[in-house]
Amino acid sequence: MLVELSVVEQRYHAVMEVAAGVPVTQVAARYGVSRQSVHSWVRKYGQSGLAGLADRSHRLASCPHRPAGACREPVRPGRPRSCHRRASR
Numbered sequence: 001m002l003v004e005l006s007v008v009e010q011r012y013h014a015v016m017e018v019a020a021g022v023p024v025t026q027v028a029a030r031y032g033v034s035r036q037s038v039h040s041w042v043r044k045y046g047q048s049g050l051a052g053l054a055d056r057s058h059r060l061a062s063c064p065h066r067p068a069g070a071c072r073e074p075v076r077p078g079r080p081r082s083c084h085r086r087a088s089r
Contacts, residue, residue, distance in 0.1 A: 011053040014038055015045045 005013070010031065017027045018038060028035045044052035 007055060008050060008053045011041045012045070012050060015041050015053070018042055 014027050014031050014033075015038075017030075018024055019042075024035050024038050028038045031038070041053060046052075
């Protein structure tokens with residue numbers, strides 16, 4: 001019976017293979033990723049354990065050039081979503 005592993009489990013297995021002495025290039029080829037990714041997983045596992053191997057958002061927590069308290073005007077229903085104004089006929 002085949003069992004599908006989660007991303008974290010796959011990365012954990014890759015890290016354990018490197019820890020067991022398997023060359024990073026072989027591990028990277030086996031998992032279909034770059035050597036840099038495997039090195040990153042090893043580093044993150046060393047710093048944060050399993051939690052470090054989980055995917056995380058790359059979205060900024062805040063927008064540095066937006067003034068504090070500024071918010072966008074809400075979209076009004078019934079209005080066109082286009083940025084261009086329609087010419088009156």
